[in-house]
Amino acid sequence: MNDVTVAAPAPAGGLKASGAFYVETVTWVQHWTSSLFSFRTTRDPGLRFSSGQFVMVGLQKEDGKPLVRAYSIASPSWHEELEFYSIKVPDGPLTSRLQNIKVGDQVLIGRKPTGTLVLDGLKPGKRLYMLGTGTGLAPWLSLAREPDVYERFETVVVTHTVREVQDLNYADLFAELPKDEILGELIGGKLRYYPTVTREAFRTQGRITNLIASGQMFRDLDLPPFDPAEDRVMMCGGPSVLADLKQQLLDMGYVEGSIASPGDFVLEKAFVET
Known part of the structure; x- marks a missing residue:
């Protein structure tokens, strides 16, 4: 279509x-x-x-x-x-x-916005990873245009995992943001966009959990593997992938955060398909 x-x-x-x-x-x-x-x-x-x-x-x-x-x-x-x-x-x-x-x-x-995917739920860090699948990209579309994100972190990585290449919507937005008239100077070279596709051939292919576990994501981005001392993670997407991502982080020593008690990662569990 x-x-x-x-x-x-x-x-x-x-x-x-x-x-x-x-x-x-x-x-x-x-x-x-x-x-x-x-x-x-x-x-x-x-x-x-x-x-x-x-x-x-x-x-x-x-x-x-x-x-x-x-x-x-x-x-x-x-x-x-x-x-x-x-x-x-x-x-x-x-x-x-x-x-x-x-x-x-x-x-x-x-009238009452809410949710856990806010910067105040995270402890200070060096790099921020926003891991999204499908329409779970939505909060990153907001945060990637939030000046405070770039003031708090040296590197900001947005991942978007979808089934087919045609589902990589908003790719142009991430390509244009570093050149944005208002935000460009602040974003500079800090923003990294990492699209992945699971059911079609693509330059980056596979489930994000597997790309993290194998280290492929970090090699592709030329960044060090996850380190709870430096890397903060936000997650939004399907329930199964969120459960797997959360377990991966817990196994690495990450601590889930909230606004009341900031931690190393946060995730959003509020969404169902209706």
């Missing part, structure tokens, strides 16, 4: 808010493949969040009740709009409908 981009000028602020949700207007939709799409909405001035957090996003059902699920915010905390990266589940209660939204439509955005 060819990329389809629809854009329109963003209205000034969101529509009238109600209940537990803001009602926002869709300003841009991008269909990457038959199973992946992104969209942006207006952002109410009252919504405050930290890059890496998620909110509840959805639609209103015919009976007036909200139909929502958790979505990482793919835009950085300073951006005037909200961006989201989603799968399309043919029979999913929400995404089967959400994938049909168009510019000008209204969506529900939760």
Whole structure:
């Protein structure tokens, strides 16, 4: 399926808010493949969040009740709009409908951002690895554009593991960020993007867990293997790969962190496919 981009000028602020949700207007939709799409909405001035957090996003059902699920915010905390990266589940209660939204439509955005994928959950370190699979790339799209990330770490590595090459959405964004007019000077040579594909031939092929275990990822990036004294890790993606990644880190002596007790790694467990 060819990329389809629809854009329109963003209205000034969101529509009238109600209940537990803001009602926002869709300003841009991008269909990457038959199973992946992104969209942006207006952002109410009252919504405050930290890059890496998620909110509840959805639609209103015919009976007036909200139909929502958790979505990482793919835009950085300073951006005037909200961006989201989603799968399309043919029979999913929400995404089967959400994938049909168009510019000008209204969506529900939760008023209370939350989540564990924030910098304050990590101890200081030298290198930051953000490991994502599928739409688990979304929080890294936010954090990779967050100036504080580059002030805290000397090297920032974003990995994105997908099944097919066509699923490597946003690759152009990571290529362009070091040349960005605003962020480029801050990012410099710190940002490294590491895409991997599991079911097709590609220059970097394999499950991220295997590439870490074999040391191939570190050889490809010309970086030393994980060291709890220097490397911090964030993870977001499918439950099975998260469980395996977490065990790998625990076996290396890593300690899971939280905002209340910062550690060596954090992961997000809030997402289900609907």
